[in-house]
Amino acid sequence: MNRKFTALAVLFTLLSLPSAFGNISDARMLKFYHTHTGEQIEVTYFSNGAYRDEALDRLNRFLSDWRNGQGRAIDPDLMDILWDIQQVTGSRDTYEVISAYRSPETNAMLRSRSSGVAKNSQHLHGKAIDVRLRGVDTRMLRDTALELQRGGVGYYAKSDFVHVDTGRVRSW
Numbered sequence: 001m002n003r004k005f006t007a008l009a010v011l012f013t014l015l016s017l018p019s020a021f022g023n024i025s026d027a028r029m030l031k032f033y034h035t036h037t038g039e040q041i042e043v044t045y046f047s048n049g050a051y052r053d054e055a056l057d058r059l060n061r062f063l064s065d066w067r068n069g070q071g072r073a074i075d076p077d078l079m080d081i082l083w084d085i086q087q088v089t090g091s092r093d094t095y096e097v098i099s100a101y102r103s104p105e106t107n108a109m110l111r112s113r114s115s116g117v118a119k120n121s122q123h124l125h126g127k128a129i130d131v132r133l134r135g136v137d138t139r140m141l142r143d144t145a146l147e148l149q150r151g152g153v154g155y156y157a158k159s160d161f162v163h164v165d166t167g168r169v170r171s172w
Helices: 003-016 053-062 076-089 104-113 138-148
Strands: 028-034 040-047 095-099 128-133 152-156 161-165
Touching: 028 076, 040 053, 040 076, 076 128, 076 138, 076 161, 128 138, 138 152, 138 161
Parallel strands: 028 095
Antiparallel strands: 028 040, 095 128, 128 161, 152 161
16 A cells, blocks of 8 residues: 555544534535436435435436436445545545446346446446546546445446445455
């Protein structure tokens, strides 16, 4: 682990601690742009110590299968990973979404075209997202996600995106 990354991890840890100087807002806000639909969303999905149901519903709709409109509940832990990535990198910019929830039909179609699509993909369970983060090199995005050790991380250099999921810790 390099020194810069260690310093960022320590900073993230310190920022996560309760403040002796009063309350620090616990609001967690994310911005997304969907690369296939052109839609955008900015949502505070967590505040006052709890997930916001209305905000999670908006995210579920936004992150549904863009090919057929099917959706399912997205794991809120996935949003927390994305938020934590932003805390470590210092970015407050927009995530560009390539893929989030995939219906079984979409996953089967993608599997027929590529050996890199898992039969039981975390996308099928609302536990995965393929993204870029504006202003952050995808290698840094990958490295930050790996450092968090919170789930699966895939790096697709040619397509310039990172897969993040809430499954077991692994990388490719």
